[in-house]
Amino acid sequence: MPEVDQIVAARLRPLGQRLTPRRRSLLEILRSxxxxxxxxxxxxxxRGLAMSSVYRNLTVLEQAGLVHRVITREDFARYELAEELTEHHHHLICSGCGLVRDMPTDVRVERVMRSVMAGMPAxxxxxxxxxxxxxxxxxxxxxxRERATQAKGGG
Amino acid sequence: MPEVDQIVAARLRPLGQRLTPRRRSLLEILRSxxxxxxxxxxxxxxRGLAMSSVYRNLTVLEQAGLVHRVITREDFARYELAEELTEHHHHLICSGCGLVRDMPTDVRVERVMRSVMAGMPAxxxxxxxxxxxxxxxxxxxxxxRERATQAKGGG
DNA sequence: TTGACAATGAGAACGACTCTTATTACGATT
DNA sequence: AATCGTAATAAGAGTCGTTCTCATTGTCAA
Structure with missing residues (x-):
């Protein structure tokens, strides 16, 4: 996807950073x-990525606005492509297993959020x-959970 | 506030936990x-609280649904009273200094969120x-930030 | 008072993340 | 193509928020 490369390189350059093979593969992993x-x-x-490099490069990519660090209740972070490379979206978070799924954008939600934000006094x-x-x-x-409840209630 | 004590004790009891002085003062600190x-x-x-006790008791109080662990982009957690003891609300988070403030509930937001959640297929x-x-x-x-920009532009 | 069990606190342990540092890759210049 | 400056890389040590361990203390019931 050379078009994405253009965007990415353009975001990295002002920070004095290059689009390296490591960074390209990180973006590809997140995209897929x-x-x-x-x-x-x-x-x-x-395979073959060093953990310290992954952390460092994700930080660089986040500063460039290309990657978003997602905070959940888990005690470690998750990473996804920033909305500039994907779409504005929100998250469904399972309180049972911690799974994070993307939630499709809802027009009504976005409209009312825009209105609330615009109406906030400076x-x-x-x-x-x-x-x-x-x-x-x-x-x-x-x-x-249903199985667990049944087992308890039935036995 | 003995009324609150009733609620609190009632929430703790089913978990086999008591309302101890430590826990009472934690709740009071959060409330104020x-x-x-x-x-x-x-x-x-x-003063005089042991760190390990604070962590342990906040966890207990969170399991009892009395305290809410707030996740921000800072690399440590914050705690507040759960909505059962206060009001449903959301947060304003400053990306400059990390400050977290309560945001007053907006009826339109709540209405549309309720609708979106209700409409989600099981x-x-x-x-x-x-x-x-x-x-x-x-x-x-x-x-x-304005001062910093002026200093740069004006100097 | 005694027994059972919850609560406490000090500090060790854990784990996610960051920093340090030596080495390697890249781009521009000759 | 050789050289030089700088960015990028990787291994591992270090940091720090949080959790765990365990010996001791407090509390309620009989």
Whole structure:
């Protein structure tokens, strides 16, 4: 995808950074993932990457606005492509297993959030962006819980 | 506030936990704070608390649904009273200094979030709650940045 | 008072992440 | 193509928030 390379290199250059093979493969790994990845998942998918390089390069790519560090209740971070390279979206977070899935954008939500942010007085806060997480259970964890309840109730 | 004590004890009992002096003072510290507190802020305010006890008791209180662990981009957690003891609310997070402030509930936002969550198919996700953070700049950081820009442009 | 068990606190252990440093790769200049 | 300056890399040590361990203390019930 040479077009993406253009965007990426253009974002890196002002920071005095290059688009190196490591960084290219990090971006490719994140692009091919269906959900935000942990460092360990990234290491699995990119054989031969040094952990310190992965951390360093993800930091660089984040500063360039190309990668977004996703914060969850897990005690480690996850990474995904920034919205400039994908689409604005939010997250579904399973409180059972910690799974993070992308949630499709909802026009009504975005409209009302835009309105709320625009209506905020500058002497209170100057909004730039927003993040929405819906917490709940993924289908697997719902099933797991149902089975556990049945086992208890039935025995 | 003996009424709160009732609620608190009732939430703790099913877990086989008591409302101890430590836990009472933790709740009081959180209640008297205007924003979610870090462990260190809690230790400052509650002289004589052991750090390990603070961590342990906050975990217990969180399991009892009385305290909420707030996740930010800072690399440490913050704690606040759970919504059962306060009000449903969201957060303004300053990307300059990390300050977290409560954002008053907006009826339109809640309505549309409720609708989105209710409309989610069960084979995709079973929503339980949501979290919204508005990222941006607090007035102090806006000023700081303006001064910095002026100094550069004017000098 | 005594027994059972929860609560406490000091510090060790854990793990995610960052920093240090020596080495290697790249781009521009001759 | 050789050289030089700088960015990039990787291994491992270091940092620090958080959790675990365990010996001791507090609390409730009989």
């Amino acid at each position: 993932a269906r959900h935000p990845l942990t460092i360990h998942e990234i290491l699995e998918r990119g 002497d209170v806060f100057t909004p730039q962006s927003h993040r929405i997480d819906v917490m709940g259970m993924c289908p697997d964890c719902v099933q797991r | 704070a205007r924003h979610p507190l870090t462990i260190h802020e809690i230790l400052e305010r509650g 084979d995709v996700f079973t929503p339980q709650s949501h979290r919204i953070d508005v990222m941006g700049m607090c007035p102090d950081c806006v000023q700081r």
